[in-house]
Amino acid sequence: MSNSRGGCESCNEITGASAKDLLNQDLAKQVRTAYDRIEDRGVSACLFGSGGTCCRNCNMGPCQIIDGVESMVGICGATAATVVARNFARTVAAGTAAHTDHAREMVMGFIETAKGNTPHGIKDVAKLHAMAEIFGVEIEGRDKNEIALELGEKALAEFGQQKGTLAMLKRAPAKQQKIWKEKGVEPRGIDREVVETMHRTHMGVDQDYKNLMKQASRCSLADGWGASMLSTELTDIMFGTPVPRRAIVDLGVLSADKVNVTVHGHEPLLAEALCLAAEDEEMLALAKKVGAKGINLAGVCCTGNEILMRRGIPVAGSFIQQEMVLATGAVEAMVVDVQCVMQSVAQVVKEKHTDIITTNYRAKMPDAIHMQFEEEDPLGSAKRILTHAINNFKKRGEYYIPKNNKVDVVVGFSHESINYMLGGRFRQSYRPLNDNIINGRIKGLGALVGCEHYKYSDDVHFKIAVELLKNNVLVLATGCAAQALGRRGLMRPEAASEYCGAGLAEVCETVGMPPVLHVGSCVDNSRLLIALTEMVKAGGLGDDISQLPACGTAPLWMSEKAVAIGQYFVTSGAHVIFQNLPISGSKQMSDFLLAGIKEEYGACWDCEEDPIKLARKMIKAIDGKRAALGINKKQDRVLFDMEMRRDLSSGQGIPGVGCGQK
Ligand code: NFS
Ligand code: SF4
Numbered sequence: 001m002s003n004s005r006g007g008c009e010s011c012n013e014i015t016g017a018s019a020k021d022l023l024n025q026d027l028a029k030q031v032r033t034a035y036d037r038i039e040d041r042g043v044s045a046c047l048f049g050s051g052g053t054c055c056r057n058c059n060m061g062p063c064q065i066i067d068g069v070e071s072m073v074g075i076c077g078a079t080a081a082t083v084v085a086r087n088f089a090r091t092v093a094a095g096t097a098a099h100t101d102h103a104r105e106m107v108m109g110f111i112e113t114a115k116g117n118t119p120h121g122i123k124d125v126a127k128l129h130a131m132a133e134i135f136g137v138e139i140e141g142r143d144k145n146e147i148a149l150e151l152g153e154k155a156l157a158e159f160g161q162q163k164g165t166l167a168m169l170k171r172a173p174a175k176q177q178k179i180w181k182e183k184g185v186e187p188r189g190i191d192r193e194v195v196e197t198m199h200r201t202h203m204g205v206d207q208d209y210k211n212l213m214k215q216a217s218r219c220s221l222a223d224g225w226g227a228s229m230l231s232t233e234l235t236d237i238m239f240g241t242p243v244p245r246r247a248i249v250d251l252g253v254l255s256a257d258k259v260n261v262t263v264h265g266h267e268p269l270l271a272e273a274l275c276l277a278a279e280d281e282e283m284l285a286l287a288k289k290v291g292a293k294g295i296n297l298a299g300v301c302c303t304g305n306e307i308l309m310r311r312g313i314p315v316a317g318s319f320i321q322q323e324m325v326l327a328t329g330a331v332e333a334m335v336v337d338v339q340c341v342m343q344s345v346a347q348v349v350k351e352k353h354t355d356i357i358t359t360n361y362r363a364k365m366p367d368a369i370h371m372q373f374e375e376e377d378p379l380g381s382a383k384r385i386l387t388h389a390i391n392n393f394k395k396r397g398e399y400y401i402p403k404n405n406k407v408d409v410v411v412g413f414s415h416e417s418i419n420y421m422l423g424g425r426f427r428q429s430y431r432p433l434n435d436n437i438i439n440g441r442i443k444g445l446g447a448l449v450g451c452e453h454y455k456y457s458d459d460v461h462f463k464i465a466v467e468l469l470k471n472n473v474l475v476l477a478t479g480c481a482a483q484a485l486g487r488r489g490l491m492r493p494e495a496a497s498e499y500c501g502a503g504l505a506e507v508c509e510t511v512g513m514p515p516v517l518h519v520g521s522c523v524d525n526s527r528l529l530i531a532l533t534e535m536v537k538a539g540g541l542g543d544d545i546s547q548l549p550a551c552g553t554a555p556l557w558m559s560e561k562a563v564a565i566g567q568y569f570v571t572s573g574a575h576v577i578f579q580n581l582p583i584s585g586s587k588q589m590s591d592f593l594l595a596g597i598k599e600e601y602g603a604c605w606d607c608e609e610d611p612i613k614l615a616r617k618m619i620k621a622i623d624g625k626r627a628a629l630g631i632n633k634k635q636d637r638v639l640f641d642m643e644m645r646r647d648l649s650s651g652q653g654i655p656g657v658g659c660g661q662k
Contacts, residue, residue, distance in 0.1 A: 016458055016487065018251040018405035019324050025400045031327040031348050034320075034454045051585025052084035058203035067586050076203060080586035085209035086201040088563070088583060088593075089216040093197035095564025096223040098339055099523055100159065100190050101362075102267050103231035107155045109269045109375060110234040114148035119276055119379045122148050123240040127416075131233055135167050148237070155230050161189030166226045172529070173536040175544035176572055180221065183600055185214060185571065187222035194219060209589055213597065217571040224568030229526035235306070239272055242309040242412035242520065244421065244513070249486045251321065252406030253314035254330045255296040256399075259287050261389045262316050262325055263307070264300035264345075265337035266521070270359055270373045270382070271303045274335065275311055277382035283390070290393045295386070300325060301340050302479060302521035309412050309520050318483035319558065320452040323348050329399035333389035337373070338363045340451075340559060353395035357385055409491035413476070413517035414524075415531040421511055430531070430538035437549060438540050438631050441503030443472040444622035445535075446615075447528055447574075448516075450554025450562040452480045456579065460555050460611045462488045465499075467615035469515050472501040473622060476531070479522040481554065490516040525565050528552075529572060542629055546573030546602025549625040551618040553577045555611065566605065573602040575621045579609050 022028050032040075048054035048064040055074055056062035066072035067080035074083065113120045122128055122144045132139050132147050135154045139147055158166055165186040169177060180186045187193045197219045200206035206215070236242070254260050261278070263271045277283055278295045287295050298316035299307050307313040317325040319340055325331060326348045334345060337360045346356050346367035356368040359381075364370055371388065373381045413421075422432040436442045446468040452458055461484040465475050469490075477485050489495055496508035496515045508515050519527050532545045541548050552569050554562045557578055566576045583589045598604040606621075608614040626632040 016321070018402040018487075019321060021402040021405065022251060022324050022327055022400060027329055027398050027400055028324075028327040030351070031323065032344070033323045033327070033348075034342065034344065037344075038454050048585065050580075050582060052087045052582035052589070053080050053585030055083040055086070057086065057201065065585065078207065081209040081588040082207045082212070084583050084586040084589040085212040085216075086206075088581075088589070089197050089212050089219070090201050091560045091563045091582075092216040092220050092567050093194050093201075093564075095559065095561035096197075096219050096227065097194050098559075098561050099223050099231070099564065100194060100227040102338065102523060103190075103227035104156070104159055105267050105269060106231045106235050107152055107159075110238055111149060111152035111156065112375065113238050114145045114152055116145065117376065120238050120272065122237060124237045127233060127241055128237045131237065134171065152234070155234065158226060158230070159190045162192060163188055166190070166222065168225050168229050169221070171533060172225065172572065173533055173544045179544075179573075179601060180571075183214065183217075185218040185221060187218050187226055190222045190226045193222040209586070210592065213592065216567055217601070220564050220567035220571055223564045224526055224529055224572065228523040229529070231523045232520070232526045235268060236414070239268065239310050241416055242414045243417050244410055244412045245312045247308055247312040247314055247409050247411055248406045249308070249315040249409055249483060250405045250407050251316060251324060251328065251402045252404065253296075253298050253316050254325070254328055254401045255293075256330070256401060257293040258296040259290075259292045259294070259390050259393045260296050260298065260331045261386065262298050262300050262331055262334045263303045263336075264322060264334055264341055265303045265360075265363075266301070266306075266339045266523075267337050267360075268303060268306035268310075269375070269378065270335070270337055271299070271307050273373075273378035273382035274386065275307060275313065276379060277386050280383065283383060283386050286387060286390050287393070290390055292390070292393050295390070300334070302523075303337070305479065305482065305518075305521040305524070309414075309518065309524075312411075315483055315486070318452055318480035318487075320454065320458055320480070320484075326352070326354055328401055329354070329397060330401050332392040332396065333357050333385070335359060335385055335389075336363070336368075339561075341365075353392050353397060355388065355392060357388065359385065407487055407489055409486040409518065410493060410514050411486070411491060411518035413513075413519050415519075415527045415534060418517065418531060419534065421513060430534040431540075434535055434538045434540045436503075436507050440631070441472065441507050442474050443503075443619070444474075444549030444551070444625065446473040446475050446618050446622070447477070447525075447550070447552035447569075448475055448481045448485065448555075449478045449522070449525055449528075449552065449565065450481050450556065451558035452484060452556045453558040456556060456609075458484060458556070460579070461485055462490070463611040464553065464555060464615040464618075465490055465516055467612055468618065469495075469499040469504060470501055471619050472504040473619060474504060474507075475516040476519050476528060477516055478519045478525050478528070479554075481556070482516075482518045482520075485516045486518065490514065491518055522561055522565065525569075529568075532572075532574065544573055544602065547625060547629060548574075549622040549629070549631075551575045551577065551621045553614060553618060555579045555614060570597065570603045570605055571601050575603045575606070577606040577608055577614055577617055577621075579614065580607055581605065
């Protein structure tokens with residue numbers, strides 16, 4: 001029914017122009033990608049697995065459960081609701097663990113930086129002070145490194161903490177905090193919640209689906225308001241909080257005459273060190289010596305997002321493109337650390353000069369080269385890795401870089417820069433955003449986050465975004481979804497007039513911003529939690545997150561991390577819609593997650609496979625919030641009065657971008 005190279009109407013169609021172009025070239029014809037493997041496997045997904053009712057938590061099983069059929073409970077008597085809830089909670093725990101381990105590395109790198117043991121420094125002192133206040137670290141009369149060291153140590157202690165609550169929960173709106181306290185879901189320590197979830201889902205422990213989901217919520221909060229937020233904030237302090245900047249994305253960013261090194265994975269410690277090493281005279285001289293014109297660093301997946309947001313380093317590809325990046329034959333080395341690295345990458349490069357270099361002891365791979373990234377010597381490690389890549393340049397054989405596949409983007413929308421951009425330098429605030437929502441120019445916010453995969457057309461993100469923009473919903477994007485939207489041209493300021501309804505177009509054009517704002521990597525979904533909180537605090541849109549006209553989706557979710565993210569948004573009061581979830585095997589669990597949980601946290605999950613219908617559900621949810629707030633009628637209020645227009649055009653807008661150009 002489907003032809004992975006030619007495309008299929010409904011499923012694993014390759015719609016990306018660059019990927020199509022590349023895979024039609026002779027040199028890529030032998031490369032097998034995930035599209036091919038879907039076809040090769042030839043079996044459809046197991047219904048028990050898809051519905052969440054396969055349990056292999058003990059050796060009496062595996063048990064496949066059929067809801068409502070007495071003879072089809074588990075050998076131990078576990079019902080469909082118990083098994084689905086256990087599996088779901090374990091998915092949340094695995095996702096949280098991934099963010100947690102990433103965050104831990106960043107905090108440890110932050111401590112080493114504070115001690116002066118890395119080539120990095122404290123770049124964002126304002127954020128350092130803000131975080132110090134949250135963690136009760138004295139700032140008066142102290143050196144920034146001293147403050148950073150104490151902050152880093154207090155942050156690290158939250159991973160192993162056994163009692164109390166996490167410091168950053170108090171950043172949330174008061175009402176969210178009250179709900180969490182009442183429901184007993186305030187995380188005590190980051191690691192503790194992951195461990196307890198694993199324990200409670202072990203055979204014969206927690207067998208009440210609602211009680212299991214309560215722990216899943218607690219664990220997810222340890223991710224969103226704990227690990228992920230720590231990672232985002234301390235990384236910003238070290239490497240700089242993103243500000244809007246121009247960049248390019250897609251396979252065409254690879255260079256014909258430079259050494260191409262792609263950085264794939266998640267933890268930006270390695271990527272930042274590589275960025276420094278790539279500017280090093282010694283490295284540049286070496287590149288010249290092998291006949292290259294320089295070193296072209298390009299990102300893949302979320303490492304790509306991290307260095308795109310903070311440095312404007314081009315992104316060669318997202319998750320779905322990782323094999324294509326290598327199929328070009330133009331990459332000297334793909335340097336990987338942890339998460340979302342497909343094992344197939346080592347096979348794609350088998351007949352090529354490209355090396356896959358694993359750098360983290362936690363993530364090795366057959367047929368790859370391992371060069372450990374030494375945290376105590378980041379620059380030295382980065383130079384060794386880069387030297388290896390440079391020496392590969394001479395071995396480059398036939399290659400093909402898709403032409404005309406280099407798309408302009410404006411990225412770097414941290415919650416601080418959204419604040420600045422909409423409020424101007426002297427009145428930084430979310431109030432102008434709220435005002436525009438209240439006066440109806442902007443209907444609401446849509447978060448388009450998460451992964452990509454091969455089961456559905458990779459056009460899904462684009463279709464959803466276009467439908468949202470047409471209806472004046474401002475789109476905030478992270479992860480691979482953000483890259484997919486960037487590739488389709490939605491992160492150019494000009495996209496506002498091409499795709500948006502009149503109200504949103506006016507706001508975007510006045511500020512000079514694109515209608516889809518790139519907010520960062522997947523850990524940076526924590527920025528969205530803060531943005532939503534700031535909107536509540538700015539006033540006029542209710543007193544908690546559940547009242548905001550906002551809705552999130554990770555339609556093409558692939559990773560367990562996406563489910564942890566979805567769960568922490570729901571537990572924080574934000575409505576979340578995925579294309580599917582592995583819960584359909586239990587009516588009780590489906591009813592609870594798709595409706596009942598709303599009574600507890602003010603938000604629930606929803607599922608919708610069709611992208612347009614999904615977007616319309618998001619719009620309907622946003623309209624519902626507007627009606628509840630009484631702002632669904634046309635308002636006369638004008639936000640961008642003459643004074644503000646003058647203010648913006650005299651240089652208070654985005655530096656270097658749009659009408660706020662300076
Ligand atoms: Ni997020 Fe980023 Fe991409 Fe999905 Fe993977 S790279 S952390 S998990 S696939 S968005
Ligand atoms: Fe089967 Fe129960 Fe064991 Fe799961 S825990 S495999 S349902 S016996």
